[in-house]
Amino acid sequence: xxxxxxxxxxxxxxxxADGDSVQPAWxxxxxxxxxxxxxxxxxxxxxQEDWRFTNVAPLTELPFQPAPESARNDLTADALAGLPxxxxxxxxxxxxxxxxxxxxxxTGRHPDGVRIGSLAAALRNDVALVxxxxxxxxxxxxxxxxxxxxxxxxxxxxxxxPAGKTIEEPVQLLFLSTGRAAGVAAQPRNLIVAGRESQVxxxxxxxxxxxxxxxxxxxxxxxxxxxAVVELVKLQDESRKAFHxxxxxxHLGRGVNLxxxxxxxxxxxxxxxxxxxxxxxxxxxxxxGLYLAGDDQLLDHHMIVDHARPHCAxxxxxxxxxxxxxxxxxHGRILVRQPAQKTDAKQTNKNLLLSDEATVDTKxxxxxxxxDVKCTHGATVGQLNPESIFYLRSRGIPRDxxxxxxxxxxxxxxxxxxxxxxxxxxxxxLVRRRLAEHKQAKLETSAV
Amino acid sequence: MSKPxxxxxDLNAGVVGKPILNGISLTIRAGETHAIMGPNGSGKSTLxxxxxxRDGYDVTGGSVHYLGEDLLELAPEERARAGVFLGFQYxxxxxxxxxxxxxxxxxxxxxxxxxxxxxxAMEFLSLVKDKIKLLDLDADLLKRAVNVxxxxxEKKRNEIFQMAVLEPKLAILDxxxxxxxxxxxxxxxxxxNKLRRPDNAQLxxxxxxxxxxxxxxxxxxxxxxxxxVRSGGKExxxxxxxxxxxxxxxxxxxx
Numbered sequence: 123x124x125x126x127x128x129x130x131x132x133x134x135x136x137x138x139a140d141g142d143s144v145q146p147a148w149x150x151x152x153x154x155x156x157x158x159x160x161x162x163x164x165x166x167x168x169x170q171e172d173w174r175f176t177n178v179a180p181l182t183e184l185p186f187q188p189a190p191e192s193a194r195n196d197l198t199a200d201a202l203a204g205l206p207x208x209x210x211x212x213x214x215x216x217x218x219x220x221x222x223x224x225x226x227x228x229t230g231r232h233p234d235g236v237r238i239g240s241l242a243a244a245l246r247n248d249v250a251l252v253x254x255x256x257x258x259x260x261x262x263x264x265x266x267x268x269x270x271x272x273x274x275x276x277x278x279x280x281x282x283x284p285a286g287k288t289i290e291e292p293v294q295l296l297f298l299s300t301g302r303a304a305g306v307a308a309q310p311r312n313l314i315v316a317g318r319e320s321q322v323x324x325x326x327x328x329x330x331x332x333x334x335x336x337x338x339x340x341x342x343x344x345x346x347x348x349x350a351v352v353e354l355v356k357l358q359d360e361s362r363k364a365f366h367x368x369x370x371x372x373h374l375g376r377g378v379n380l381x382x383x384x385x386x387x388x389x390x391x392x393x394x395x396x397x398x399x400x401x402x403x404x405x406x407x408x409x410x411g412l413y414l415a416g417d418d419q420l421l422d423h424h425m426i427v428d429h430a431r432p433h434c435a436x437x438x439x440x441x442x443x444x445x446x447x448x449x450x451x452x453h454g455r456i457l458v459r460q461p462a463q464k465t466d467a468k469q470t471n472k473n474l475l476l477s478d479e480a481t482v483d484t485k486x487x488x489x490x491x492x493x494d495v496k497c498t499h500g501a502t503v504g505q506l507n508p509e510s511i512f513y514l515r516s517r518g519i520p521r522d523x524x525x526x527x528x529x530x531x532x533x534x535x536x537x538x539x540x541x542x543x544x545x546x547x548x549x550x551x552l553v554r555r556r557l558a559e560h561k562q563a564k565l566e567t568s569a570v
Numbered sequence: 571m572s573k574p575x576x577x578x579x580d581l582n583a584g585v586v587g588k589p590i591l592n593g594i595s596l597t598i599r600a601g602e603t604h605a606i607m608g609p610n611g612s613g614k615s616t617l618x619x620x621x622x623x624r625d626g627y628d629v630t631g632g633s634v635h636y637l638g639e640d641l642l643e644l645a646p647e648e649r650a651r652a653g654v655f656l657g658f659q660y661x662x663x664x665x666x667x668x669x670x671x672x673x674x675x676x677x678x679x680x681x682x683x684x685x686x687x688x689x690x691a692m693e694f695l696s697l698v699k700d701k702i703k704l705l706d707l708d709a710d711l712l713k714r715a716v717n718v719x720x721x722x723x724e725k726k727r728n729e730i731f732q733m734a735v736l737e738p739k740l741a742i743l744d745x746x747x748x749x750x751x752x753x754x755x756x757x758x759x760x761x762x763n764k765l766r767r768p769d770n771a772q773l774x775x776x777x778x779x780x781x782x783x784x785x786x787x788x789x790x791x792x793x794x795x796x797x798x799v800r801s802g803g804k805e806x807x808x809x810x811x812x813x814x815x816x817x818x819x820x821x822x823x824x825x
Contacts, residue, residue: 508625513662513716516622517676517732518650518683527675531666531715 125182126164126266130157132186133307133337134274146249152257156272163266172264175451175483176393176422181365186305186337189219197298199226205296205329206357206552210544212291213238215279218298219336220308222277230291235284238293241313244280251282255315255345259373265395267367271341275311278340281324285317285347292323292355292542301334301361309339314354318347318375323542324354328368330361330388337365344372344380348402351379355545357552359388362417366392376402376431383540384411385549386421387556393422398436400427400462405434412441412536414553415448415480416560422451427469429462429492436466441536442473443529444480445560455487456499462492469499474506474532476560529557572600575637575740575771576621582631583620590616592796593632598740603772605782605807608793609815614775615659617793618744621773622656623649636740650676651683653739653770657729657746664716669728670698672716677735701734705761723754730761741765742773747781759784779811792818 165181166173197218202208215238216226222240229238237248244252262269279295297310316322328338338360346352360366366389374380384394398407413421427436442450452471473482486499506528514524533553540546576598584590590613598604608614620627621634623646634641641649664672677697678688689697702709705727717725726746733741743762747755762785766772774785782790782804790806791798792815799818800806 507662509662510664512624512646513658513664514667514672514676515646516650516656516658517672517736518647518679519672519676520647520679521645523675524647527667527672528664531664534666 126161129165129182130160130270130273133270133309133339134188145245146253148253149245149256153273156262156269159262159269160266160273163269166266172424172453175453176391176420178391180391181337184305184335184337186307187303189221189306189308191221197223197226197300201331202226202296206327206359207294207296207325207545207548210292210294210325210548212293214294214296215239216296216298217277217279217310219300219306220276220297220310232289233284233287235282236287236289237280237282239280240277241280241311242277248280248282251315252280252313255343256313257343259345259399260341260343260369260371261397265369267339268341268369271309271311271339271369275309275341278311278313280312281314281322283316283320283322286319287317288321289323292325292545295324295326297326297328297338297340299328299330299334299336299338299360299364301330301332301336301364304335305337306334307337307339310341312340312342314342314344316344316346316350316352319349320347321351323352325357325542325545326355327357327359328366329359330364333361333363335363335365335390336360338367340368342368342370344370346372346374346378346380348375349377350375352381353541354380354382355385355540355542355549356383356394357385357387357549358392358394360392361388362390362419364389368393369395370397372396372398374398374400374402374405374407377404378402379406381408381410381539381541384409384423386411386413386415386423387552389419389421391420393424395424397426398428399430400434400436401430403431403433405431407434407436408539409436409438410536410539411439412443412533412553413450414443414533414556415450416445417448418446419448420451421448422453424451424453426455426457427467429456429458429465429467431461432463432465434462434465436468438469439536439539440471441532442471442482443476443533443557444473444482445476447477447479449480450482452482452484452501453487454485454499455489456497458488458490458492458495458497460491463494465492465495465497467495467497471501472532473501473503474529475503476506476529526557530554533557572768574599576773577635578632579634580632581620581629581634583616583627583629585626586628589630590796591620594793594796594798596791596798598771598773600771601768602789603766603774603785603787605774605776605787605790606793607776607779607790607807607810610777612793613796614777614793615744618656618742618775621742622646622654647679650736651680655733655736655738655741657733657741657743659745659748661717661725661729663718665718667716669712669714669716670694673698673712673732673735676732680736698735702731704734704764705731706757707731722749723751726750726758727754727761730758734761734765739770740773741770742775744775745777746774747776747778755781756784779807782807794818
């Protein structure tokens with residue numbers, strides 16, 4: 123308990139409820155509940171089943187402090203030109219250490235009723251659109267980080283697409299961790315509401331600008347109305363000293379088509395929780411992810427796909443590429459509730475270990491209460507196939523290139539599923555480049 | 571006599587602790603096609619593997635020279651760039667690696683080695699268009715991952731198609747006929763025959779004589795227990811077809 127209080131003091135620096143005098147009154151009890159919840163739960167330990175492979179203790183060793191708003195003052199649009207997705211068309215909301223930076227952001231013209239902007243602003247100007255959804259589908263009981271976010275979040279993105287409307291271009295959410303001062307903490311909160319039969323693609327990126335030990339605790343809530351089509355691309359590429367905790371909780375209505383991707387490349391320790399609730403018939407939900415870790419990185423994905431209604435299909439594809447002493451964690455749970463007959467749920471987690479010291483803990487889990495369902499899961503851990511390497515070399519391709527082709531192909535299976543073409547091409551370049559860097563670092567080490 | 575492309579002298583090789591090749595000597599000259607025949611376990615595929623540089627085989631004695639160079643000193647990719655090609659008995663499926671991308675990368679590695687300019691995408695595609703007709707292959711296969719979703723026959727034809735693109739000096743075809751129906755066999759053999767030139771050579775490894783009706787060898791060698799027990803002209807293959815291998819076992823020969 124004492125540890126939780128100390129941690130709160132450092133990452134938040136203030137008591138909830140008195141942080142923002144303009145916030146609506148209905149938010150105060152939610153914040154207080156989050157605060158109480160976190161104080162009660164404390165930071166998770168290895169003894170908890172959901173955290174048994176991921177030790178968050180290093181968090182308590184760092185001198186965290188809430189991010190000052192001044193950090194964004196000296197950032198210019200030019201500084202963002204080299205970042206991933208810089209060339210992507212469409213709206214872009216930029217947040218610097220958790221604070222909205224309107225001067226770095228851009229929004230275009232949209233159909234009536236569409237809102238793309240900061241959540242803090244929406245809490246002032248669009249309360250009627252926010253109140254029915256904010257914190258409605260997040261569940262704090264199991265995850266102290268959500269409780270912490272609920273107590274202390276200041277800002278994030280608010281996207282509202284009314285029924286029947288389509289946003290043509292992808293909407294970019296860019297979260298920058300400046301990382302100049304050590305221990306800067308940011309707790310962004312995103313709320314995305316896609317109305318009935320609407321359509322939207324969102325590209326959420328978290329990038330570190332300098333090599334500081336930052337702490338991000340992000341929560342994204344996604345409420346998707348009947349028949350809507352949503353693609354969510356998340357890229358986590360924070361600094362190698364960063365701690366990145368992120369949650370996506372999605373609530374899906376009848377006939378929804380959701381594809382949510384998670385590409386985890388950066389951070390010293392990153393944990394991505396995803397929970398999707400399939401609360402209508404005929405939903406198609408794809409969760410697709412790639413984690414690429416080297417050195418001492420620990421990259422963790424923890425998923426729950428909650429089938430609550432009949433005739434839904436869900437598919438999880440997660441591939442991991444682990445080098446150095448890196449560790450990957452995959453925990454995927456498919457929950458099929460009693461009414462969810464005719465569920466078709468599949469889950470695959472494949473891992474490629476490129477060094478003797480890299481490890482992966484993978485835990486696929488099925489929990490089924492319905493009797494007429496089709497559910498499969500599987501996990502593999504392996505090395506590059508020597509037969510494939512020999513085949514490529516026997517045609518004149520050098521060993522290093524052969525290895526890179528195979529590793530890239532392993533990641534490519536996941537990248538291929540991104541529907542948004544410019545985002546897919548950018549991810550392909552990024553992963554290719556990162557694999558080449560891994561190789562470069564290896565050569566330099568072995569030359570010493 | 572034309573110059574030798576491959577000179578194998580008293581080659582001894584095997585896998586850890588188990589000798590498989592027990593003193594093979596063989597010279598292959600430019601313009602020649604040699605066939606190696608033999609029963610299962612005689613060392614045919616080991617010979618192909620050692621020549622191509624597959625990991626896991628130890629050469630314990632003898633030498634292999636390719637165009638006067640010590641072949642065994644070269645890494646598999648260096649052998650390929652120098653003009654050695656292995657047609658795999660079991661072509662490997664490589665998900666996620668596009669066939670065109672792979673073959674263009676391979677060809678450009680080889681061209682670089684030969685001091686030729688690399689081909690760009692357009693030049694490569696026009697080259698491929700010509701060669702693919704030779705093997706009667708569906709051009710759409712090249713849009714797929716390497717060998718993924720190919721039928722058995724398509725895989726074998728794809729091997730010969732790669733050979734046509736890479737233009738080796740020495741092609742080693744390891745049981746290219748296995749698993750092929752007669753039509754596919756004809757296509758493969760026609761492809762191989764069209765690639766025969768006075769300045770290259772072929773080593774065809776097969777279990778059955780059938781392939782040699784279509785790819786007519788200049789020399790036939792019978793491999794048993796890791797040794798060449800008999801060499802002859804193309805008529806030797808017919809004799810083997812009629813009599814089997816038993817009459818050539820050391821015991822039978824001694825009797």
